[in-house]
Each structure stands twice: as structure tokens, then as C-alpha cells.
Amino acid sequence: MRLEGDGLYLRPYEPGDATPLLDIVLRNRNFLAAYEPPRPDAYYTLEGQRHIVEIDSERWDAGLRYAFGVFLPSGRIVGRVALDNVVLGAWHNATLGYYIDRELNGRGLGTRAVGLVVEFAFRRAELHRVQAAVMPRNPASARLLEKLGFRREGRALRYLFIGDRWEDHDMFALTIEDWPRGRRPLV
Numbered sequence: 082m083r084l085e086g087d088g089l090y091l092r093p094y095e096p097g098d099a100t101p102l103l104d105i106v107l108r109n110r111n112f113l114a115a116y117e118p119p120r121p122d123a124y125y126t127l128e129g130q131r132h133i134v135e136i137d138s139e140r141w142d143a144g145l146r147y148a149f150g151v152f153l154p155s156g157r158i159v160g161r162v163a164l165d166n167v168v169l170g171a172w173h174n175a176t177l178g179y180y181i182d183r184e185l186n187g188r189g190l191g192t193r194a195v196g197l198v199v200e201f202a203f204r205r206a207e208l209h210r211v212q213a214a215v216m217p218r219n220p221a222s223a224r225l226l227e228k229l230g231f232r233r234e235g236r237a238l239r240y241l242f243i244g245d246r247w248e249d250h251d252m253f254a255l256t257i258e259d260w261p262r263g264r265r266p267l268v
């Protein structure tokens with residue numbers, strides 16, 4: 082599975098990506114710590130990154146998570162976008178998570194990468210709804226979602242454990258009715 086965009090492509094991580102993945106997570110450790118749940122020390126090892134690749138692959142096969150690496154045309158890994166907690170039935174919903182290498186922020190990579198994964202969610206994974214949760218102190222992420230047409234639905238109090246505390250989050254969502262083919266030529 083490969084998603085092609087303007088100046089980037091996305092594909093699931095492969096076992097051979099573990100070394101460059103370790104490099105990006107180490108370089109962005111302090112940056113991402115402000116936005117992510119606490120990570121065990123093992124996460125910052127080659128074995129830990131191999132484990133992430135394996136778990137992503139198992140969850141993809143089970144239809145529970147669709148995780149993509151974000152790559153420049155050169156093959157450099159610059160981030161990750163994942164649809165997680167995929168539930169079908171009456172919900173057909175997934176949660177969205179993403180990051181882009183801090184040194185490449187502000188160039189539109191995040192918006193284009195998330196746009197490609199939303200397109201995948203609606204056109205290939207046949208989901209009806211995609212949701213994302215953003216801390217009020219993360220305006221770049223909120224702006225990214227608004228550029229893609231996400232609705233701000235309200236504030237969920239003490240929603241996720243980030244760093245060392247339960248943080249309030251603003252809930253954003255799109256349903257397929259908001260994403261007609263051709264209306265948003267972002268991807």
C-alpha cells in the first residue's frame with residue numbers, strides 16, 4: 082500500500098526502516114514528549130522500533146490500525162500518520178494520530194500526509210468517520226485539521242494522559258459526507 086502526494090509518499094513501515102525510525106524518534110524525543118503519552122525507555126532502542134513495526138503490521142492485518150510512515154521522494158522518513166482504534170459496525174470510526182520531524186515543520190508536509198490518510202480512510206478503508214483530539218496548547222495541529230476541513234466538535238476534559246497528566250483535548254472530526262471526491266484537491 083503506497084499513497085502518493087505532492088513532494089512525499091506514505092507506506093507502512095517495514096522491518097528495514099527500524100534504524101532510520103530510531104534516528105527520527107531520538108532526534109524528536111523532547112519535541113514529541115509534549116504531545117504524546119509517556120514512552121518506556123525500550124521505545125528508544127532499535128529493538129523497540131522493530132517491535133513498533135511488527136505491531137503495526139499485525140494490527141493492519143487485523144483491521145485494527147492503519148499506520149503509515151511519511152517519506153520524502155528521496156526515501157527519508159519524516160513522520161508517521163496512523164488511523165488507530167478502528168471500529169466498524171454502527172460506528173465505522175477511527176482515531177487519527179500524526180507527527181512530522183520538527184526540522185521540517187511548517188512546509189505543508191503534515192497537512193498533505195494527513196489528507197492522504199483521510200482519503201485512504203474514506204475511499205479504501207471504507208470508514209464513515211475520522212476523529213482527532215488536539216490539546217488547546219497545540220495550535221499547529223488544530224490548524225492542520227482545519228485546513229483539511231475537520232469540524233471542531235467540543236472540548237473533552239482530561240481526555241488523554243500526556244507527559245505526566247490528564248490533558249483536556251479539543252475534538253475534531255470529519256465524516257465521509259464532508260469529503261466528496263474532487264471537492265478538496267489537497268491530495
Ligand SMILES: CC(C)(COP(=O)(O)OP(=O)(O)OC[C@H]1O[C@@H](n2cnc3c(N)ncnc32)[C@H](O)[C@@H]1OP(=O)(O)O)[C@@H](O)C(=O)NCCC(=O)NCCS
Nearest residue numbers: 116179180181186187188189190191192215220221222224
Ligand atoms: C502538528 C504537526 C504534525 C504539523 O506538521 P507540519 O508539517 O508543520 O504541518 P503543516 O506545515 O502542514 O501545517 C501547519 C500549520 O500550522 C500553522 N502553525 C504552526 N505553528 C502555529 C502556531 N503556533 N499557531 C498557529 N498556527 C501555527 C502553520 O503556519 C501551518 O498553517 P498554514 O499553512 O496556514 O501557515 C507537527 O507540528 C508535529 O508533529 N507536532 C508534534 C506532534 C503533534 O502535535 N501531533 C498531533 C497531535 S494531535
